Amino acid sequence: MSEHTVKSYDDDLTQIKTMLAQMGGLVEQQLDDAIDSLTRRDTALADRVIQNDERVDVLEHQVEEKAILTIARRQPMARDLREIMVAIRVASDLERIGDLAKNTAKRTHAMSDQLPRKLMAGVTRMGRLAQVELKNILDAYSNSNAELAMEVWRSDEDLDALYNSIFRELLTYMMEDPRNISLCTHLLFGAKNMERIGDHATNIAENIHYLVNGKPLGEGRPKKDVTSGMRVEVGGASEE
Amino acid sequence: MNAPTAPFQTYITPPHPRALSNGKFKITASGVDVHYGEKHAIKNLSIDIPDRAVSAFIGPSGCGKSTFLRAINRMNDTIPGCRVTGDIEVDKHDIYDPKIDVVQLRAKVGMVFQKPNPFPKSIYENVAYGPRIHGLAKDKTELDQIVEQSLRKAGLWEEVKDRLAQPGTGLSGGQQQRLCIARAIAVNPEVILMDEPCSALDPIATAKIEELIDELRQNYCIVIVTHSMQQAARVSQLTAFFHLGTLVEYGDTDEMFTAPQEKRTQDYITGRFG
Numbered sequence: 021m022s023e024h025t026v027k028s029y030d031d032d033l034t035q036i037k038t039m040l041a042q043m044g045g046l047v048e049q050q051l052d053d054a055i056d057s058l059t060r061r062d063t064a065l066a067d068r069v070i071q072n073d074e075r076v077d078v079l080e081h082q083v084e085e086k087a088i089l090t091i092a093r094r095q096p097m098a099r100d101l102r103e104i105m106v107a108i109r110v111a112s113d114l115e116r117i118g119d120l121a122k123n124t125a126k127r128t129h130a131m132s133d134q135l136p137r138k139l140m141a142g143v144t145r146m147g148r149l150a151q152v153e154l155k156n157i158l159d160a161y162s163n164s165n166a167e168l169a170m171e172v173w174r175s176d177e178d179l180d181a182l183y184n185s186i187f188r189e190l191l192t193y194m195m196e197d198p199r200n201i202s203l204c205t206h207l208l209f210g211a212k213n214m215e216r217i218g219d220h221a222t223n224i225a226e227n228i229h230y231l232v233n234g235k236p237l238g239e240g241r242p243k244k245d246v247t248s249g250m251r252v253e254v255g256g257a258s259e260e
Numbered sequence: 261m262n263a264p265t266a267p268f269q270t271y272i273t274p275p276h277p278r279a280l281s282n283g284k285f286k287i288t289a290s291g292v293d294v295h296y297g298e299k300h301a302i303k304n305l306s307i308d309i310p311d312r313a314v315s316a317f318i319g320p321s322g323c324g325k326s327t328f329l330r331a332i333n334r335m336n337d338t339i340p341g342c343r344v345t346g347d348i349e350v351d352k353h354d355i356y357d358p359k360i361d362v363v364q365l366r367a368k369v370g371m372v373f374q375k376p377n378p379f380p381k382s383i384y385e386n387v388a389y390g391p392r393i394h395g396l397a398k399d400k401t402e403l404d405q406i407v408e409q410s411l412r413k414a415g416l417w418e419e420v421k422d423r424l425a426q427p428g429t430g431l432s433g434g435q436q437q438r439l440c441i442a443r444a445i446a447v448n449p450e451v452i453l454m455d456e457p458c459s460a461l462d463p464i465a466t467a468k469i470e471e472l473i474d475e476l477r478q479n480y481c482i483v484i485v486t487h488s489m490q491q492a493a494r495v496s497q498l499t500a501f502f503h504l505g506t507l508v509e510y511g512d513t514d515e516m517f518t519a520p521q522e523k524r525t526q527d528y529i530t531g532r533f534g
Contacts (some may be wrong), residue, residue, distance in 0.1 A: 021533065022527065022532050024531050024532050025531050025532065025533065026531060029531065094531075095489075095490055096517060096519060096524050096531050097489060097493075097517050097518075097529045097531075098519065098520055098525075098530050099519075099526055099530060099532050100530045101517075101518060102518065117326070192390070214442070233519075234515075234518065234519025234520075235519065
């Protein structure tokens with residue numbers, strides 16, 4: 021986009037975008053470390069993730085402050101206005117993703133060493149998928165690429181599908197042996213965290229669509245997470 | 261909508277502007293050209309303006325927005341070398357019809373200017389002058405009534421009712437501008453044209469005028485030319501963006517300032533214009 025007559029206005033907008041790029045990079049790193057710490061049961065790494073979350077929060081506040089100041093000073097219109105509104109929303113989604121990464125890392129402490137590898141595999145796979153989604157959506161945002169954003173938006177279905185199967189799988193383990201319940205519950209929350217990260221990525225995708233096209237995305241996203249209605253039937257006996 | 265069809269085009273972004281809820285266009289213009297001698301100030305302009313709504317004209321200096329505004333009540337007639345061609349209709353009547361009475365037209369299509377220009381007479385006389393020459397009041401009592409009503413509608417009555425005999429020029433800038441609006445209202449206009457009515461006023465006087473505009477739109481078709489994008493966004497329901505004598509985009513104000521269709525509109529309202 022061409023430049024403003026007032027150069028410092030461009031600087032304001034560039035600064036916001038730079039802060040968000042920084043925030044995005046940090047959140048990506050946090051998520052990567054959180055998944056690693058959980059997979060390798062590396063509590064030292066987990067603690068680092070927990071500590072670093074504060075940096076994400078600080079960046080979010082900085083984006084917000086800069087955005088409010090820019091609104092007050094420039095009275096942005098049209099695309100500039102959307103740019104700023106979307107920046108605030110993206111910052112808030114990234115902050116939430118950071119929280120979910122932190123929460124996942126925290127659970128490392130509750131993992132015992134005897135955890136069967138195959139139990140971990142599903143959650144790790146979800147984590148990797150969520151990472152790809154996050155990376156792509158950050159790319160889409162930094163290039164204001166609405167098509168790429170929509171691809172991410174659609175791809176979130178895969179993460180939902182994986183979550184459904186992991187949910188089922190973990191329930192089965194818990195039923196097999198009640199000693200698995202504590203671990204499986206933590207893993208279930210971990211998986212849920214990854215699923216939520218995917219949802220935040222689709223939020224960002226919707227905002228990129230609005231930023232570029234000036235209209236909110238009309239249709240609702242097909243939500244494929246069906247676990248909220250899932251029931252467990254003990255011993256195969258019907259509950260009816 | 262009843263826009264003129266080809267060969268003219270009316271650039272209303274939404275096919276049915278929201279401000280057209282009562283379904284009536286007050287002013288329709290099609291294929292309008294305005295020349296000042298050699299200068300081609302307005303080029304093949306077509307626009308439909310709804311009744312009982314505020315339409316704002318924005319655009320850089322020299323884009324033709326004031327020229328077009330003045331064409332709506334034939335104010336350009338007074339400028340030597342100015343030629344207007346094409347159709348401009350108010351209530352489906354061609355206002356450039358040679359048979360039309362221009363004085364009557366200007367009563368029906370009133371105008372408020374950038375600098376408040378009260379007559380060097382009393383506050384009362386400023387408002388009473390128009391109704392008197394148009395014979396709208398049969399006696400003094402009726403004239404008093406018209407003066408009071410007009411000043412009330414212009415939100416000035418409470419401030420001036422005890423000093424109607426004092427000169428209008430003694431009022432503050434904002435009060436003078438409201439006096440000019442009262443003067444325009446006094447002759448029962450249907451359309452009020454405003455050419456940057458707040459550019460000489462402080463923010464508080466501006467807010468009072470904007471509040472007044474918002475009330476007046478219940479009863480009038482209002483067209484306002486403004487250089488303040490924020491003002492256009494605040495007071496209008498429709499916004500028209502002019503550039504180099506053409507109408508670039510015309511649509512619902514809400515959309516013009518959040519997601520305009522044309523790149524030139526976007527560049528202008530975001531402050532990127534060259």
